[in-house]
Amino acid sequence: MNSPAKSRKVKLEIMRYNPDEDQKPYFQTYDVPCQDEWVLLDAINYIKDELDRSLSYRWSCHMAVCGSCGLMVNGVPMLSCHAFIRDMPEHIKVEPMENFPIIRDLVVEMDGFVEKLAAVKPFIHPKEKRSIDDGCHTQSPEQLMDFQSLTQCINCMLCYSACPQVALNHDFIGPAAMALAHRYNLDSRDQGREVRKEVIASNKAIWECTFVGACSEVCPKHVDPAAAIQQAKIAATGDYFKSFLMPWTKKSSNGKSRNDKKGEKS
Amino acid sequence: MKQSNGHYLRSTDKYAWYLKKPRYIPYMLRELSSLFVGLFSCIIVWGLYQLSQGEVAFTAWTQLLWDKLLWVNILIFAFAFYHSYSWFMVTPKAMPIKFKGKRVPGFFIIGAHMLLWLMASVLVFALFFYGA
Amino acid sequence: MNPTNPKDYHASHKPIIWSLFAAGGTVTALLLPALIALIALAVPMGLLSADLFSYARIQDLIANPWVKLTIFGIIFLSLWHAAHRMRCTMHDFGVRADGLVIVIFYGTALVMSVILAVALIK
Numbered sequence: 464m465n466s467p468a469k470s471r472k473v474k475l476e477i478m479r480y481n482p483d484e485d486q487k488p489y490f491q492t493y494d495v496p497c498q499d500e501w502v503l504l505d506a507i508n509y510i511k512d513e514l515d516r517s518l519s520y521r522w523s524c525h526m527a528v529c530g531s532c533g534l535m536v537n538g539v540p541m542l543s544c545h546a547f548i549r550d551m552p553e554h555i556k557v558e559p560m561e562n563f564p565i566i567r568d569l570v571v572e573m574d575g576f577v578e579k580l581a582a583v584k585p586f587i588h589p590k591e592k593r594s595i596d597d598g599c600h601t602q603s604p605e606q607l608m609d610f611q612s613l614t615q616c617i618n619c620m621l622c623y624s625a626c627p628q629v630a631l632n633h634d635f636i637g638p639a640a641m642a643l644a645h646r647y648n649l650d651s652r653d654q655g656r657e658v659r660k661e662v663i664a665s666n667k668a669i670w671e672c673t674f675v676g677a678c679s680e681v682c683p684k685h686v687d688p689a690a691a692i693q694q695a696k697i698a699a700t701g702d703y704f705k706s707f708l709m710p711w712t713k714k715s716s717n718g719k720s721r722n723d724k725k726g727e728k729s
Numbered sequence: 730m731k732q733s734n735g736h737y738l739r740s741t742d743k744y745a746w747y748l749k750k751p752r753y754i755p756y757m758l759r760e761l762s763s764l765f766v767g768l769f770s771c772i773i774v775w776g777l778y779q780l781s782q783g784e785v786a787f788t789a790w791t792q793l794l795w796d797k798l799l800w801v802n803i804l805i806f807a808f809a810f811y812h813s814y815s816w817f818m819v820t821p822k823a824m825p826i827k828f829k830g831k832r833v834p835g836f837f838i839i840g841a842h843m844l845l846w847l848m849a850s851v852l853v854f855a856l857f858f859y860g861a
Numbered sequence: 862m863n864p865t866n867p868k869d870y871h872a873s874h875k876p877i878i879w880s881l882f883a884a885g886g887t888v889t890a891l892l893l894p895a896l897i898a899l900i901a902l903a904v905p906m907g908l909l910s911a912d913l914f915s916y917a918r919i920q921d922l923i924a925n926p927w928v929k930l931t932i933f934g935i936i937f938l939s940l941w942h943a944a945h946r947m948r949c950t951m952h953d954f955g956v957r958a959d960g961l962v963i964v965i966f967y968g969t970a971l972v973m974s975v976i977l978a979v980a981l982i983k
Contacts, residue, residue, distance in 0.1 A: 482735035538750055564736035572736055582865045605830050627753060627953070630741040665870035670879070673949050674819060675756045693823035696879065703876035744955035760950040766889050767943025769897060770936050771969075774977045776900075777932075780923075781983035784916040791914055795905045802901035809893040816890035850895035857899055857913070860922050 469499040473548060475506060477518070478558040480565050488565060490556075491515075497548045503555070504532055504543040507569075520569040527683050530617030533560045533624065534569060540624035540681045560624040562633065576620055579636050582662050583644035588655030606651040613646035613691055615684040622678035622688055628671055636668045638678035638688035645691040648698070656698075664699040672696075759815045765808035772798070817842040878945050885942025888935055929981045937974055944970035 473495050480488040493514055495506045504522055511518050522532040525544045532543040535558040537551070563571035589600075622638040623629045629637050644663050648656045663669055672692045679689040730738050747753035772794070779790040794802070821838035863869055903909040912918070923929055944966040951962045 480737055482731075482737070486731060488737060488739075561739065562741075564732060564738045566736050578863070578865050605827075608830075608832070609825075627746055627756075630746060631743055631952070661872075662870050664873060664876075666873045666875075667870055670873050670875040673760070673953070675753070676819065677752055677756075680752070687822070690822035690825070693819075694825065697823055700876040700880055700883075703874075704880075743957075747953070757950075757953065760946060760953065763943045763946035763950065766893060766939055767947065767970075769893065769901075770939040770943065771973055773900070773936055774940075774973045774980065778976055778980040780916070780919060781980045787916045787919070791904075791911070794901055795911075798901070799905050802897060806894065806897045806902060809889070809897055812886075813890040813894055816886055820887070846891055849891040853892060853895040854899060857922070860928075 470496050471499070471548070472553070473497045473506060473551075474554045475510065476554065476556045477507075477510075477569070478565075479518075479568050481517075482567060499549055501548045502544050503534070503536060503541075503546040503548060503551075503557070506548060507543060507557070518569075519567045528617060530619035533619045533621050534558065535561055535624065540621040542619060542621070542683050545683055560620055562623055562626070562629045563620070571620075573620070575633070576618075576623060576637070576639070579640040580618070580643060582636065583640050583647075583659050584655060584662075585643045585647060587647065587650065587653050588658060589652065590654045600652040602651055609651070610646050610649035613642050613649070613686055616642060616646075616686050617684055619683065621681045621683065625677035625681040627675055627677070628673060632671065634667050635671045636662065638672075638692065639686075641669060641672070641695060642686055642688035642691040645695050648695070656702075660699070660702065663695060664702070669695050669699060755815075758811065762808040762812035762815075765805045766812055769802075769805045769809065813846060817846060878941070881938060881941040882945040885938035885940075886946075889939045889942060892935060893939070923981075933977060933981055936977055940970040940973050941967075 474492055475495055476490050476492045478488050479485075479491045493510050495509050495514075497506050497509075502525075504525060507518070507520055508522075511520075520532070520534075520543075522543065523529040524531070527542050527545045530542075533540060534543050534546075535541075535556075536543070536546050537556050540560060543557075557569070559565050559569045559571045563573070563576070566572055593600075616639055618639065620639070626635075626638055628635050641663065644659050647653045648659065669692055672689075674689060674693060676689045679685075679687045682688065730740065732738055742749070747757045776787070776790050776794070779786040817839060820842060821835045824838060826833045826838060899909075900914075904911050904914065923932065947966050948959075948962050951966075952959070956962060
């Protein structure tokens with residue numbers, strides 16, 4: 464026999480903003496009866512369905528793989544589908560993700576973020592040109608393990624909301640972009656480190672990071688961008704000194720080393 | 730501030746952002762510990778300079794260090810300890826080590842660093858005692 | 862600034878100062894608490910005799926040029942680690958006068974390094 468579902472009255476204080484009507488955002492409070500197993504997204508959907516049709520917010524998969532539903536929950540960046548009501552106090556403050564301009568209500572502008580991802584050239588730069596007839600790259604499980612955790616990024620932008628350096632400088636390329644660059648730099652199929660260096664080892668990227676570590680703490684997929692950035696700092700330092708002390712190992716900008724053997728299959 | 734495209738950009742308090750969330754306080758303390766590291770280094774430089782100036786100067790410096798500067802040194806010690814502790818908690822993130830094909834868990838790398846810290850500290854005392 | 866335009870990025874020479882920072886951080890993390898306890902706290906707390914820090918004994922202890930070099934290395938790294946970190950922390954505190962901050966902190970580190978070298982050579 465089923466016992467009646469437990470339900471709890473929760474106060475959601477949600478930031479609202481209508482660009483056509485408002486000069487600045489304001490808070491609106493809703494009383495929501497929450498089931499025991501609900502996540503914040505369920506509560507917000509309840510508001511949209513039953514209380515206020517005008518509320519705007521992003522969501523999709525409801526299972527922490529699409530990266531759409533990022534929000535500030537009592538000041539902490541979280542995915543609303545990953546934030547269990549039972550773990551929260553009765554009064555919950557919900558705001559759009561920090562460090563991004565608000566388009567409307569809980570929806571933020573993503574354009575800057577997407578451009579930063581594109582800036583690190585996030586695709587394989589192969590060691591040499593291959594044709595379809597050459598077949599696939601081969602890669603061992605150990606080689607995959609080197610960078611696998613970095614492939615788990617769902618582009619949810621929570622790390623950008625958590626990072627104080629992003630808050631202080633919106634031009635800072637940010638954790639996800641650098642983790643993405645490092646993902647390719649560690650990939651055994653890729654030879655693009657030289658190409659990415661222009662952006663990564665610049666004044667807007669790794670050297671702006673002061674290793675606060677908040678990015679890794681909020682990441683729902685345990686990508687650990689903080690670790691990736693520190694490893695990138697060490698790699699960039701090595702590259703920097705090598706280019707002064709051993710200039711004969713310099714690679715040209717298309718990524719080919721002067722010492723590359725021709726016709727070598729990976 | 731409302732932008733020209735209607736989107737609203739929230740501002741960040743560049744002077745007090747770290748007071749707004751508990752998570753940022755340990756970070757600022759960690760960074761501030763470097764001030765005390767630098768301060769102690771300056772005290773040592775001063776001491777070595779006094780050493781080069783002769784017995785009277787050096788003895789005066791040691792007396793000052795142990796008497797008037799005692800509480801400053803206690804504070805420096807607390808921050809230096811926090812620097813060491815926080816440094817070894819995060820260094821392992823920059824060193825992904827593999828053993829027999831598997832990633833070594835951070836716990837072991839941190840532990841190894843802490844052990845090294847202990848051994849180095851013992852070495853400092855030992856060298857001081859048996860050096861002369 | 863357009864993130865996808867490479868011309869908006871400038872190559873950074875940070876690696877030089879960052880290497881000093883990282884090396885200094887590791888060295889101070891390993892050695893400083895013990896050094897502070899030994900030099901500044903042991904005698905006032907009654908754990909060690911002040912005789913161990915007599916002028917004659919200390920002179921003797923650091924007479925060896927390798928010892929002097931090691932001491933210089935440790936203190937030099939420690940100074941520059943602190944200088945760079947304080948520069949970054951000033952930015953975190955909202956201070957936006959990077960040029961002035963550089964002069965104050967790196968300048969102090971430089972002056973201290975010179976005094977240190979002079980003192981040790983004597």
